[in-house]
Amino acid sequence: xxxxxxxxxxxxxxxxxxxxxxxxxxxxxxxxxxxxxxxxxxxxxxxxxxxxxxxxxxxxxxxxxxxxxxxxxxxxxxxxxxxxxxxxxxxxxxxxxxxxxxxxxxxxxxxxxxxxxxxxxxxxxxxxxxxxxxxxxxxxxxxxxxxxxxxxxxxxxxxxxxxxxxxxxxxxxxxxxxxxxxxxxxxxxxxxxxxxxxxxxxxxxxxxxxxxxxxxxxxxxxxxxxxxxxxxxxxxxxxxxxxxxxxxxxxxxxxxxxxxxxxxxxxxxxxxxxxxxxxxxxxxxxxxxxxxxxxxxxxxxxxxxxxxxxxxxxxxxxxxxxxxxxxxxxxxxxxxxxxxxxxxxxx
Numbered sequence: 001x002x003x004x005x006x007x008x009x010x011x012x013x014x015x016x017x018x019x020x021x022x023x024x025x026x027x028x029x030x031x032x033x034x035x036x037x038x039x040x041x042x043x044x045x046x047x048x049x050x051x052x053x054x055x056x057x058x059x060x061x062x063x064x065x066x067x068x069x070x071x072x073x074x075x076x077x078x079x080x081x082x083x084x085x086x087x088x089x090x091x092x093x094x095x096x097x098x099x100x101x102x103x104x105x106x107x108x109x110x111x112x113x114x115x116x117x118x119x120x121x122x123x124x125x126x127x128x129x130x131x132x133x134x135x136x137x138x139x140x141x142x143x144x145x146x147x148x149x150x151x152x153x154x155x156x157x158x159x160x161x162x163x164x165x166x167x168x169x170x171x172x173x174x175x176x177x178x179x180x181x182x183x184x185x186x187x188x189x190x191x192x193x194x195x196x197x198x199x200x201x202x203x204x205x206x207x208x209x210x211x212x213x214x215x216x217x218x219x220x221x222x223x224x225x226x227x228x229x230x231x232x233x234x235x236x237x238x239x240x241x242x243x244x245x246x247x248x249x250x251x252x253x254x255x256x257x258x259x260x261x262x263x264x265x266x267x268x269x270x271x272x273x274x275x276x277x278x279x280x281x282x283x284x285x286x287x288x289x290x291x292x293x294x295x296x297x298x299x300x301x302x303x304x305x306x307x308x309x310x311x312x313x314x315x316x317x318x319x320x321x322x323x324x325x326x327x328x329x330x331x332x333x334x335x336x337x338x339x340x341x342x343x344x345x346x347x
Contacts, residue, residue: 030060031270033086034071038212039232040088041065043292052277059270067210068093069168075102075262085265086274090132090170091327092334094258098125103260107272113279113298118315121256121297128256129278130287131295133311133322134171135252137228139218141242147225150178150248154200162203163214163223166345167338171211174253175227176337177325182250187329190337197345207345218243231293234306238291245310247321252311254322256297 035044041063049061066074068089075082079102089097097103105125108114114127121128136147142161147153153162165172176193177185183192205223208214215232217223219241230252233245259278261271277283284296293306295318303314312318 029266030062031086031267031274032062032064032084033088033274034064034066034074034084035088036212037065037067037210038215039229039235039292041212042235043231043287043294047286047292048274048278048283051280051283052274055277056270056273059273061270061274067168068097068170072097072100072102076100080264081266082262082264084262085267085271087260087262088257089126089260090257091255091325092170092173092331094123094126094260095327095331097260102263104263104265104268106261106275110272111276111279113276113281116281116300117279117297118299120315120319123256123258126258126260127275127279128258128297129275129284130297131254131256131318132170133230133247133252133254133295134174134227135230135245135247136225137218137233137243137245138225139223139242140244142224146244146246148246148249150175150182150227150250153225153227154196154203156203158203158225160203160205161224162200163206163208163217163226164200164204165208165211165214165227167334167341169210170255171214171227171229172341173330173334173337174255174325176341177330178250178253178323187326188333190333194340194344197341201345204345230295230311234293235291247311251321251323254295254318254324255327 035041045063052061071084071087072093075084106127108124114122117127138147167173167176176190177187179196180186180190180193183196185192206217208217211229211232214226214228215236218236230245233243236243259275261268265271279298281298281300284298284301287294288296288301288307289305295307303312312321
């Protein structure tokens with residue numbers, strides 16, 4: 001299907017080919033960065049892309065926002081001439097992309113910033129430019145007593161006011177695992193979570209397709225409480241939307257997000273330069289500040305502001321306070337969980 005983004009990419013490519021007749025289509029194609037939807041697209045459009053363009057003024061770049069599962073499917077459909085050059089993945093999809101051999105190892109030896117990343121972000125296949133944190137989000141205008149536990153989502157007072165995401169997102173799957181743990185399950189057994197979801201149905205107002213769509217539901221006043229990404233909520237707050245974030249007493253979920261060079265990309269050098277920009281102290285410092293509030297991984301960027309106040313003063317505290325999940329174990333059954341969720345959790 002031809003859409004606006006496809007037309008834009010094609011126009012840029014044809015323009016480059018006209019200016020440089022010796023170029024092939026693949027050589028002329030702009031760098032395509034598959035970022036996430038919602039707040040991630042906004043942050044990368046406002047901060048990362050301008051930083052990349054400043055360092056590479058002659059390079060063309062196109063953002064293509066989509067979920068990780070869609071990124072992987074798109075690249076697998078055209079492995080020899082992939083339509084994406086750089087992919088962004090949470091832990092589960094990153095393992096899938098590596099296992100399916102559609103991404104290349106990051107050239108660590110060329111990188112200026114890789115050595116400055118905290119140890120947990122130094123992934124040889126793909127560095128992690130930031131952490132994500134998932135906790136409880138709520139509307140303080142309608143919920144006067146802040147929630148303290150994942151279990152609060154089941155309170156009768158929140159009938160028809162709860163939002164969640166489906167399991168195609170890391171947010172949705174990660175939250176499902178934590179609900180399973182609350183009821184005696186684990187990364188290997190989420191049956192207790194599905195039983196709990198059945199009991200949650202009277203409270204559910206919406207099941208969003210992704211975290212960005214979930215944030216929009218707050219903006220539209222359709223939900224009052226949900227699991228949610230810390231940074232997505234901060235962007236809503238900056239727009240004047242009444243919403244707050246709190247870490248549940250069980251522990252908020254933290255996971256690193258890695259950035260990958262796609263195998264067979266015709267733009268490998270530009271892909272490397274984009275990733276370098278994402279790891280730089282300048283970009284990470286800007287993204288850490290309002291309104292984006294993305295948790296940095298470069299050790300030369302001290303945590304400050306709202307991140308230091310609400311989440312952790314440094315990465316050592318973050319690792320103590322937050323829950324890190326076993327995504328290798330989760331991936332073993334995630335496809336089956338997605339099918340089951342889509343079949344059973346209907347509003």
